[in-house]
Amino acid sequence: DVKVTQSSRYLVKRTGEKVFLECVQDMDHENMFWYRQDPGLGLRLIYFSYDVKMKEKGDIPEGYSVSREKKERFSLILESASTNQTSMYLCASSLWAGASYEQYFGPGTRLTVT
């Protein structure tokens, strides 16, 4: 079974704080992703990484950065948290399933910025 874990299920931070969200996968997947999910908007891709130290911007990278120093770990960083970054953050990793990549999600981190 694919196992993706995230460091926190719930997090409350203050405006202006630097926030680290960590994601770890144990399946040696090359590709990892960070999404945010908001009601009515679905999942939106923030950043993804296809290899160690490699990163690509997704649809909404503003206000975020990422770090991938080891293959199994992908971190999302909010440099200066703002209230509009209150959301559910989902990490995923993907594997090649023969015909396509399939993405598997971690449990999510619900972040509240006050």
Next chain:
Amino acid sequence: QKEVEQNSGPLSVPEGAIASLNCTYSDRVSQSFFWYRQYSGKSPELIMSIYSNGDKEDGRFTAQLNKASQYVSLLIRDSQPSDSATYLCAVNRDNNNDMRFGAGTRLTVKP
């Protein structure tokens, strides 16, 4: 136009009935299609994938794909209260990692 569109629901069906969830997508080059189930407060769980036109069955679930109409659906037979969740449709262009998600359809199965 959204890339992946779903009716937000809620869709309500009685226990034992067939639930039909629909999804349309805008990019004709899309190659692979997925259905995720998401319980309230939880993360999405992959339940079905389909890559070619026609039907694909897995237990009580059947995915249907029509690339000409840019339409994919999920049928849940003998619906159970435990099927109550939001179902996300996802579309992957060119079989790479560019996955686009719909906003989801909320399904309620009433006992």
